[in-house]
Amino acid sequence: MDLKIRTRRIAAPFIALGLAAALLSGCSAERSADTADQPAPEADALQISETWIKAADDGMTSGFAVIQNPTDHPASLVQVDSNLAEHVELHDMEGTGTAMSMKKLPGALEIPAHSTVELAPGGTHVMLMGLKEELKAGQSPALHLTFGDGSTREVAFEIKSYTGAKESYAPHDGETEHGTGTEGSEHAGH
Numbered sequence: 001m002d003l004k005i006r007t008r009r010i011a012a013p014f015i016a017l018g019l020a021a022a023l024l025s026g027c028s029a030e031r032s033a034d035t036a037d038q039p040a041p042e043a044d045a046l047q048i049s050e051t052w053i054k055a056a057d058d059g060m061t062s063g064f065a066v067i068q069n070p071t072d073h074p075a076s077l078v079q080v081d082s083n084l085a086e087h088v089e090l091h092d093m094e095g096t097g098t099a100m101s102m103k104k105l106p107g108a109l110e111i112p113a114h115s116t117v118e119l120a121p122g123g124t125h126v127m128l129m130g131l132k133e134e135l136k137a138g139q140s141p142a143l144h145l146t147f148g149d150g151s152t153r154e155v156a157f158e159i160k161s162y163t164g165a166k167e168s169y170a171p172h173d174g175e176t177e178h179g180t181g182t183e184g185s186e187h188a189g190h
């Protein structure tokens with residue numbers, strides 16, 4: 001609490017300073033905005049596809065995506081938020097075989113210039129912990145993504161039932177669960 005208030009007080013003069021600087025250098029700022037030197041916000045420049053989340057009744061589940069950076073500038077995914085879960089973290093897998101476990105990424109997920117980063121089962125993933133509601137196949141809730149430059153974007157993730165490779169936290173291996181197909185997939189949008 002106290003910290004937050006203090007940060008805000010400190011931030012105000014800096015914002016004023018930045019504003020003054022922007023006004024003073026109005027001409028040059030306008031010029032550089034026209035050139036390629038000014039990178040587009042990461043939220044707009046990154047191409048995000050194949051977004052999906054494993055269907056789950058409760059507890060935790062994970063989300064996946066393919067993030068492509070076609071620009072000349074490095075980008076990063078800093079944070080993912082959702083009101084579907086108590087906590088959302090970016091996780092990575094560590095170790096091999098049966099000793100494989102997941103851990104929170106120490107920092108942002110880097111997406112270097114002209115590269116594609118894949119979040120997939122068995123690898124980097126978005127971890128949704130403490131689900132507040134059942135995630136049923138066919139739904140397409142939006143997650144809130146925050147990037148390295150502070151830009152943000154809502155991205156729809158399709159809920160899919162998935163019985164492939166499990167991470168270590170999914171104990172029911174080999175069970176034949178089906179029937180939660182994607183029939184009646186009304187894209188709730190939201």
Ligand SMILES: [Cu+2]
Binds near residue numbers: 062092103126
């Ligand atoms: Cu995880």
